Amino acid sequence: MVLEKMDGNDSNEKDRKILAEANIFFTNLQKLFNWGRARxxxxxxxxxxxxxxxxxxxxxxxxxxxxxxxxxxxxxxxxxxxxxxxxxxxxxxxxxxxxxxxxxxxxxxxxxxxxxxxxxxxxxxxxxxxxxxxxxxxxxxxxxxxxxxxxxxxxxxxxxxxxxxxxxxSRYDEWKKAKKLAKKEDKEVRKRREKEEERL
Amino acid sequence: MNVIENLFTGLGAMIYDFLIWLTLPDWLAAVILLFLKWLLIILVVIVDVIILIWLERKISGYIQQRLGPNRLGPGGCFQTIADTLKLMGKEDIIPRTADKVLFVIAPAMFIIVAVMLYAVVPMGKDMMIVDFDLSMLFFISVASLGTLALFMGGWGSDNKWSLMGAMRAVAQMISYEVPLAFSLLGVVMITGSLQFSEIVAAQENIWFVFLQPIAFVTYFIAATAELNRGPFDMPEAEQELTAGPYTEYTGMRWALFFLAEYTNLVAVCLMCSAVFFGGWHGPAFLPSWAWMFIKAYFFILVFFWIKWTLPRIRMDKLMEFSWKFLVPVSLGNVLLTGVGLMLFR
CATH class of the missing domain: 3.40.50.12280 (Rossmann fold)
Structure with missing residues (x-):
């Protein structure tokens, strides 16, 4: 019954109100995990x-x-x-x-x-x-x-x-990119360190 | 009163009857019932561990004149849940040079062995998963399997600290297994049985702690060492070995080790109350399973108290203490029990 009233998009304001009246609340795992992480x-x-x-x-x-x-x-x-x-x-x-x-x-x-x-x-x-x-x-x-x-x-x-x-x-793609970048950076860091060691 | 007393046994019988009523064959009903019992055990274990970790942090705080966790929920009781959520979200690192199979299996094996102990440990009157005539032997032998899991973890991690911690764990657990078994031997000599239900039934008039005080003390000390708890927590001595066999483990894998340690703690305390403190016997205003857990929790609190009061002892002193003191004393207790049985029976 609740679903019939909705537009099918749980992120919009009107739908949320309908859901809240039916005592249904949405949260995401992200928030739950962050709650744990932060504490x-x-x-x-x-x-x-x-x-x-x-x-x-x-x-x-x-x-x-x-x-x-x-x-x-x-x-x-x-x-x-x-x-x-x-x-x-x-x-x-x-x-x-x-x-x-x-x-x-x-x-x-x-x-x-x-x-x-x-x-x-x-x-x-x-x-x-x-x-x-x-x-x-x-x-x-x-x-x-x-x-x-x-x-x-x-x-x-x-x-x-x-x-x-x-x-x-949760931004997995960005994390992947960052990891690739970090690998590149690792090489640069290593090079820099080697240079520094030579200098010292 | 009878309803509460027979809450779990009666529920089991009802489910069995229901399964038979569904015209299932006998063996299938028994298997399903066994499966349900295991689910219940795992639930009990997890709830126990969540309570115990919070309790340990709280009690260690009180012992050190601190408050302990108090921000999350009443008295900080949701702290463990937050920790668990965080550990579930952590990255899972397997070192490149690690022996991957051993590294992955070790924590699972440790927790499986720990839960296996609950197959024979009595939780109340007629509340054992299986009650067979060698259940105490099963308990001792399965408990020593945990050493293997620790060694697998230590060896598989390919890390100096892990290996040293694992070696220490093996040395310590094997040497303390001997006085542990000998101290239980005294009780077995009196009852003439290795079955938990008979051992508890024999304590209806007098608890074995009064007949076997030396055995109880040696059992308690040896159990502390078996559990790797302070003051015998040499395998994971933080100041020397970072985290011992657990050094390379992250997130949930590490949490599994932790879970298993607390599971072992509860099992050993249940065993202690069953063998020395009359098990489910107690004044009738509480059901048998409540008495069992009250006694077990009392010993758990004693374990906490000891851990947070005494400093860690040195590795060689630890081994010396086992071989030069505990083993002779527990052997002497066996002799004394034999003489006593000759004289008074």
Whole structure:
């Protein structure tokens, strides 16, 4: 009976109203999965300077990251979703960080924690430091501070949660294209790294 | 009271009668009923695991003076569902150099072995899938099959950490299998049977934990090591081995390992309450299956408590503890039981 009234297109406004009157609601799997994704970031156990100390503090009794369900710090990148780049990224660290990033399964996110990871901080012009994690990784959320307080870290994670809920991860064709591109880029990155190694 | 007591057994009989009424042959009705029972077991296992993971996160929080998950639903009880959804959506990575067949089979085998344990574990009075005279032997031998799955996973991943974790798992599980079997031997000597229903029936007047206190303690310690739970979680020691045999597993494959570990935990605790704590016997205001699960959940909570209180012990100390302490003690218990039986029977 409901179907007879409809125009046969469940995305248009009038049909939706008819459906809502009959207590039928449509959602998509995408939203359901994003709901899950946004509520269970498992960060990688990674850190290189003083920011990780704040990250550790956020897991302890006073701040308790577990309230949001983000407390499962995995030491293996294969089971982690979130790379929290805490601390400056040095040239020596780059291959390690790139490898960790490559080992994490999709969908995955990067959070730059602290001034050094956001922009290089006080070491911006240093001979061995990259000016920010975004020069090598696709950073999703920047959390400034030197170091940021655990509250700031939580705020950053909640911002990431909003972002994840709005993102469409189902675009398979684009993903395919991106993968092809990434392969090409991999070669370029390798070439660049080899050049850099030669230079050093 | 009788209705609640016979809820599941009566339902089974009704379904069987209905199938016979549909003029199905006896064997087909029995097979269909068995299939339905398995579905129920799998449902119980999955619901149990969802509750347990939430409970463990919550309890670990309370033990460390934190709150634990509390944003999703009342007390954060939907946290596990969000995690499961996320894990289902993760990319499935199989390393290029991995032994693909072993890598793929290992998690499935681990969970199959874990669910197989429920074939003999009693869940209440007359509530066993199969109740045959060697059910305890079946339990012990099938439980040790899980080691093989872990080793397959560790070997198949072609990763240093995986292999080392798998080797540790094998060493640990084989050495703790011995005191586990010996501690159960004391109970078997008293009842003279390897059948779970008879062992539980023999505890109508006195629970075996009072007759076999040493056996209970050795069983509990050995079971902790068998389950790879803290303080004996050497195979997946995070600080040294990243994630042990599970290092290369992503998404649902890893989740299957996790599911199987909790499934094993419930099975071992059900077994513990059946063998040492009177199984379904208890005051009559609750049905037998409720008593069974109340006791099992009590032991699960004790396992959580131990895991989040004690630090992990070193690998060589772990082996020493098994071979130099637990095995002699459990053997001594067998001797003591024999002497006791000679004197008092």
């Amino acid at each position: 269970s970031f498992w960060p990688l156990n990674y850190g290189s300077n003083c920011c990780p100390i704040e990250m550790m503090a956020s897991g302890l009794a006073r701040f308790d990251i577990a309230r949001f369900g983000y407390e499962v710090f995995r030491s293996c990148p294969r089971q982690a979703d979130l790379l929290v780049v805490a601390g400056p990224v040095t040239i020596k660290l780059r291959p390690v960080l790139e490898r960790l990033w490559a080992q994490m399964p999709e969908p995955k996110w990067v959070v730059a924690l602290g001034n050094c990871a956001c922009s290089g901080g006080p070491f911006k012009d240093g001979y061995s430091i990259y000016p920010g994690a975004d020069s090598i990784l696709p950073v999703d959320v920047y959390i400034p501070g030197c170091p940021p307080r655990p509250e700031a870290f939580f705020y950053g994670l909640l911002e990431l949660k909003k972002k994840v809920e709005q993102t469409d991860y």
